[in-house]
Amino acid sequence: MAILERSHLEIIRAVDRYGSLTAAAEKLHLTQSALSHTVRKLEDLLGVTIWRREGRSLHPTQAGEYLLAVANRLLPQLDHAEERLGQFARGERGGLRIGMECHPCYQWLLKIVAPYLTAWPAVDVDVKQKFQFGGIGALFGYEIDMLVTPDPLYKNGLTFEPVFDYEQVLVVGPGHPLRGAPYVKPAQLANETLITYPVALDRLDIYTQFLTPAGIAPKRHKPIETTDIMLQMVASGRGVASLPRWLVEEQAERFEVAAVQLGRHGVAKQIFLGYRETEGQLDYLRAFVEMARANQGSRR
Template identity: 70%
Template sequence: MLERIHLVIIREVHRQGSLTAAAGALYLTQSALSHTVKKIEQQLGTPIWDREGRSLRLTQAGQYLLSLAERLLPQFEHAEARMKQYAEGERGTLRIGMECHPCYQWLLKVVSPYLERWPDVDVDVKQRFQFGGIGALFGYDIDVLVTPDPLKRPGLRFDPVFDYEQVLVVAEGHPLAGARYVEPEQLLDETLITYPVETDRLDIYNQFLRPAGVAPRRHKTIETTDIILQMVASNRGVAALPRWLAEEYADRLPVASVKLGKDGIAKQIFLGTREADASVDYLASFVAFARDGNVPSPRLRG
């Protein structure tokens, strides 16, 4: 019979790469862990690992169980932590997943008053998820997903919290800086700087360039907003960012915002949560803070 401890051992051996390291992490002797590993395989009737010297490599059956462990164990751990919070009268930790790179500045404006209102709640922010944002919600790796691209799934809800306009950001001295709006063809000779996100998920590609059959001369990715805008200000490229963010930086950097197309690109930020958590008061409060608090919501400009 498959037991939880079997999944814990499979996950830890995979994480550590060897029985010796896994035994230390699990507070077991190596001989005790080796005996347990053999017992697991005997009980399940199939090899879970291939031995390669001192290393272990998961078999196909082992890979399946590892995938199962990585889906189920976080849910057990989350449930245990929640029960402990109930037992001790604590609120716990609100884990926020980010699928919106430029939203950190916005998040800070929400988190600060939220922490004042909920002194017993800690906030943790995660950006990379093993199964993506939706999978992280289902797998209880996070409690809230901040995303501009909600994917409707049974058991999840997405609340819109603010509207914004996606604009092209250029250096003040750039030829496009004084334009009312930019057409896709005007980016043919440009270096487009974006966050390291698949182009299929970038609005400037999906809603602006690809419908016109246009690609920029070069596409460069940079992790941080500050460096992206420093590069733009130095005329090393152009970037597509929320207008509210571009205008915040325009106070200290020589950059300008230009509408993408005559009608612009209107977007929304959503918070995704699990429907099963609807009664969790501090989580519902965070959504309310994000929706009703002092967050940027500029109108599209002509």
């Protein structure tokens, strides 16, 4: 009852990656014979065949596929743990892996990261945007250490703190009839082309908080990956978009765009930072939260 070792997972991953025992052996700085032996013993101990031997190639069985999934999940965590221990050894602080679930958060995040990096020279920051099981899953799975999201989830081992309030607005180009209007009603978008980031509709505030409740849909819906292009499209009259007010106002110098309040009361949003509560006292992590919160004032 303690058969599976790290080296086994390492072998399984290498065989999958490099396609053969021989190639894997090369990469692992071992001989083909060594792997063959190890594999055979492992299969014996587990009582499971991991690969089907077909001619001169190996194909993972169901158990093999499962083991591969385990390897791909656990090995990165072990690697990360060692890296972190290396940082301990060198007296450094560590790496802060930040995950983001909202597109425009990126612009905001950049403003925080720059001063943070100078204040904490020993901390490396990494930003990730894609998660297999969602941002929360990435936090739990130790893929990231901090999550930037507009949708906090108060749950068992996680802590979320609001760090930034902003207003979500409609962005219109020059000469647009809504430009300068005190606010826009949902029905007024029924004939518009709406440009959004390419994500599910239920993750877009302009739908969930504005259009959908009113039962309105825009005439066309156009997904665009990047904020810059999105603003260019709006500036050239190809459609309207929805972004944070501060972002629009900041970019108004570069693009001919203007913000219009969504509905009579506007759409208020918050950005939250989430982290594992066991790490809440890590000073370099706390510091990031503090800096994010402090930065709020500078913009409003």
